[in-house]
Amino acid sequence: MEPFFFFFSLWRPSPTPSLPFPSDLYDCSCVELDELVGAAKAAGALGARLTGAGWGGCTVSLVRAGTEAAFIETLKDSFYKARVAAGVVREEELGATVFATRPAAGGAILRL
Numbered sequence: 001m002e003p004f005f006f007f008f009s010l011w012r013p014s015p016t017p018s019l020p021f022p023s024d025l026y027d028c029s030c031v032e033l034d035e036l037v038g039a040a041k042a043a044g045a046l047g048a049r050l051t052g053a054g055w056g057g058c059t060v061s062l063v064r065a066g067t068e069a070a071f072i073e074t075l076k077d078s079f080y081k082a083r084v085a086a087g088v089v090r091e092e093e094l095g096a097t098v099f100a101t102r103p104a105a106g107g108a109i110l111r112l
Contacts, residue, residue: 033057036079043074068100 033050040048040061048061063071076094083089089097 030057033059037061039075039079040071043071043078045071072098072100 036057036059037048037050040059044067045061045063048059051058051060061071075098080089080094080098084091084094
């Protein structure tokens with residue numbers, strides 16, 4: 001099965017233990033990001049970690065194809081539900097915050 005990547009823009013075990021965590025190298029994580037990664041792994045992610053520059057927070061999680069809808073719902077319930085209730089996150093924004101995308105080719109050089 002082809003895996004999906006999920007990006008969560010709100011707030012570490014590395015998917016591959018040989019890679020250092022950005023949060024360990026640059027102290028750029030926070031409690032919420034670490035909690036979100038833990039929630040993703042508990043929801044069945046094959047791997048999850050902070051991505052980007054940190055300091056504001058985004059994580060990426062790898063899950064098996066066909067499990068993405070259940071994974072997202074579990075994550076919304078285990079991580080986001082309490083934050084929606086507290087007014088930290090608006091429920092109508094979760095679609096732009098928690099979403100799935102397929103892996104794609106990286107950058108390329110274009111010769112004009």
